[in-house]
Amino acid sequence: SGQKVCYGDFKRSCYKLAYFQDLSRRVGFQEARQACEIDGGALLSLESEAEQQLIENMLQNLTKSGSGISDGDFWIGLWRSGDGLATSSACPDLYQWADGSISPFRNWYTDEPSCGSEACVVMYHQPTANPGLGGPYLYQWNDDRCNMKH
Numbered sequence: 001s002g003q004k005v006c007y008g009d010f011k012r013s014c015y016k017l018a019y020f021q022d023l024s025r026r027v028g029f030q031e032a033r034q035a036c037e038i039d040g041g042a043l044l045s046l047e048s049e050a051e052q053q054l055i056e057n058m059l060q061n062l063t064k065s066g067s068g069i070s071d072g073d074f075w076i077g078l079w080r081s082g083d084g085l086a087t088s089s090a091c092p093d094l095y096q097w098a099d100g101s102i103s104p105f106r107n108w109y110t111d112e113p114s115c116g117s118e119a120c121v122v123m124y125h126q127p128t129a130n131p132g133l134g135g136p137y138l139y140q141w142n143d144d145r146c147n148m149k150h
Helices: 029-038 049-067
Strands: 003-006 014-017 074-080 095-097 120-125 138-144
Touching: 014 049, 029 074, 049 120, 049 138, 074 138
Parallel strands: none
Antiparallel strands: 003 014, 074 095, 074 120, 120 138
C-alpha cells in the first residue's frame, strides 16, 4: 500500500510513497524493488536537485499526516552490483539506477557512500536523530546493507 501523488511537470508524472511506522511492514531492497515492479513502476531514480526537492516536500507532507513523525529511511533505486572494487576509490562511481536511467545526480550524506558490504541506497529520514557532521539525517543518501528493512 502507499500514497500515490501525481504531477504534470516532471518526466515521471506519478510517484507512490510507502511509509510504514510499523517496523514489521518494512522490507529489504529487493522486496521493495519487486513491489514497485509488480505495481508497474520502479524504485525512485532522482535525476536533479529539483526532483530531490519535490520528493523531500512529499515526504514532509506524508510524515506530517500520519500519527506522529518517526524515524524510517526510504529505499531509492540506486545500488551497486558486485563487490569487485567496493573498497577502492572508484566505489562511488559503481552505483547505478535500478531502472536503467543514467542520471549522474547524487545527494550523498557527508562521508557516504561507505561501500564495503553496503550496496543499496536509502534516503535518510531520521528526524529524531542528533545531527552528524553533515547535519540532520534528513533526505541525504546513505548506502546500507540490502537486507535492512526500510
